[in-house]
Amino acid sequence: MTPAVMKTIPTAAGAPAAPPPDFDAPDRQGQEEKKPPYIHPELASEQSLLTVENFNLFYGQSQALHAVSLNISAGKVTALIGPSGCGKSTLLRSMNRLNDLIDGVRVTGNMTFKGQPIYDRHTDVIELRKRLGMVFQKSNPFPMSIFENVVYALRIAGERKRRKLEEVAEKSLRSAALWDEVKDRLHTSALRLSGGQQQRLCIARAIAADPEVLLMDEPCSALDPIATAKVEELIHELRGNYTVVIVTHNMQQAARVSDYTAFMYLGRLIEYGPTNTLFVTPHLKETEAYITGRFG
Amino acid sequence: MTTTDIPVNLTGNPLPAPAARRRSRGQWVDRIVHRLAAGSGVIVLLMMAALVSVLFYAAAPSIKTFGLKFFTETSWRPNALEKIKRTPEGKIIRDADGEAVVDTIPPVFGALPVIYGTAVSSAIALLFAVPMSLGTAMFLIRIAPAKLAGPVSFLVEFLAAIPSIAFGLWGLFVLAPFLQSHVEPSLNAGFGAIPGLRWLHYDGMPTGRDMLAGGLVLGIMVLPIITAVSRDVLRAVPQTQIEGTLALGATWWQSCREMLRYSRSGLFGAVMLGLARAAGETMAVTMVIGNVNQVVASPLAPAQTMASLLANQFAEADGGLHRSALLQVALILLLMSLAFNVVARALVVGKQPTVTQ
């Protein structure tokens, strides 16, 4: 990446009131010029667990992701940031193929998980989703007991042994730092928990499936500050045992919890690097404009 | 116009006279419209009151005569029987003129056969319709693309609009002969041959106009209502619930099962609505069920439902106990369908589990 290339970039500091993201046609501006994203060199030394290569995604006619390429580092927390509509959630939901549910979605390019293709005719989507757990923006406990929520993944996999179920439930709830709060009422409805507890329950439920990656789609956006702090603390503790990809709106949160941060804008990856570097000395002007709050 | 009619503003001064007059006429119209609207609301309440009270009143003689025995008695005999009196040895007892002495056995009315007929035919209907309807609702929501779901929904709703007499005609001239010649002989033979199913065997020749035919026609008739309501109920399941199961590695069907569980009370309501319609359905059933008052286990035997009994006998009944007994049957049918509807309404409207924020 040369300074010459940077100068051709039209957005950023010169125009602080820069164009707000256009949800309907994110591709309109993108097609004019192709600028390669800036990938910080530190990432080269990381071991990649999930690789995205030249990935495009279309909703019918409109393109939501443009030639995104990035590697998710094993055992690390990677944050995806960017203004709403930038495609970060779409990218996350492409990783466990949850976008398959939407009519008219089409993808091109490659995505591999541990070297195995995610978008392949022979890929077993169900198995894939078991290995890539997901936590949603709005907590979505099922209308059943806390215990049954946690062991749901085991139940649908056909596990019947009570001992095993109880063991996994306790372990997962402890990992989600929820055990002490609910151990006396495991068999009451999960819907009676508070919002923050429900979200941690959803994390416990994802962990119980023994995934290798946790995909988190703005997991704290519906939570109050105290509950948010608890979930962030939890993400900290999960680091190392799990590879975490977290989409967040909140840049402070990204700065607090993640090792690496990818900044996306209008369906493109703009800059990707170690969180500390990216937030303190961003390489590109758009990144700087965004993280200093000048747009988005 | 008296002064008290003049609207007053906040300062207590009377408003200018013309405005006051205009407004007062407006108020008068206002009051009439309000009264008419409220009156129509009261009419709706009166309709229900009339229904229940008239049937109760007219059924009173029968209720008084038979009491609870009405529900357990199996014979329905509108005419008094005359039976020649005999000695224990079997000799005819004669009076002084040599005429045989005759005992008069009064008419007797029992609702058990028709209650049984209604229950069993509705059960057959639901057995047939519920899986079909849930499967179709699932198809409409989870499988069919929007372009296909629209027309299929329309077809299903059109099925709901077909008058019951049309189903009756079809059942009588198409379904019944088909069952009689192609299905029931082998079915009956099967019932006879398999030891565990012996009780379902019918000793006569199945005619195609029997409990099974009635149940099937009813099943076809309740398909659309159960499908439409359960489609709406399933559509209300939040997308996050479906995604939540899939993200944990659930198969398509496992996530569908979660949808069914999530909306189980609403689905139960849908079934109750279907049940209410099946139990109260008259014309189609009357045309295919065979209209015989009896309690027979075999679905290949002719039967009678409450509604078909009314359709068959009410017009010919004399004014006495026979009519009153029929009215009691109508009352039971009304109360039953009210109960189904109340339960269904309570379940379909607003009893869905909610996920708190």
Added chain:
Amino acid sequence: MPIVAQNPMARVYSRFMYALCIAFALLIIGVLVLIIGYLVSIGWRSVSVSFFTENPQPYGSGRYPGGMLNGLVGTSVLLAVSGVVGIPIGILAGVYLSEYSANSKLAAPVRFVSDVLAGVPSIVVGILGYELLVVPLGGYNGWAGALALAFIMIPIVTRTTEEMLRLVPKSYREASVALGATKARTILRVVIPAATGGLVTGIMLALARVAGETAPLLFTALGTRLLTVNPNQPFPSLTKQIYNYATGPYKEQKELAWAGILVLISLILVLNVAIRLLSQRRGAR
């Protein structure tokens, strides 16, 4: 190497259920097509001009079997009378539920009862009509039949009216009231005109429903072979005529019954398509 399944049984089962759901949907469509197709193909053969121009003729008469002119006229008259009675009451009750329910203790019971009334078996309604209008008037008559149909119509119109009026944005009412209009004027001049399409849909839905009713007419209008427009006597209707002929012994009359069903279903189909077009134009679901 692709990511592959670890326990395939659940997937097989899921595939099976997926296929089953498709099969059920196809089956329902198949049943519908079968029934409609049969009714149409048989009915088509029996429909003739005389169906619309002749009254039923007894067996043995020269013009046997005749047609169902009396039933067509009778059903039209019954629909008209029941509509004249049922539609205003239904709409007014719907207006009441939508516009006056705010601080009324009556509204909740009215809404509940009209919901439940919509599920009352129609034969029971016919029996009520017999007890209230046939016994006191001394014989079967058209009024009783028409009022029994109105009884069925009212809850349907009430509920659709309420739903349709609730779709009218609150701002319309506020704008009208802010201009100094009374509540009644607001309802009559703003709310109801804004919801006209929806109200018409509800009315046609109710008419389509009662046009096919037979059970409530069995003990009220009774039916007659004659053409009459005098509701003080037993009154003919298409559905009752069909029922009589279908369950009767003569082949020619059964064919007439099929023709009658075809005419009836065509009528209901036309009403349904009209309802659908109307509600699509209004953007309601």
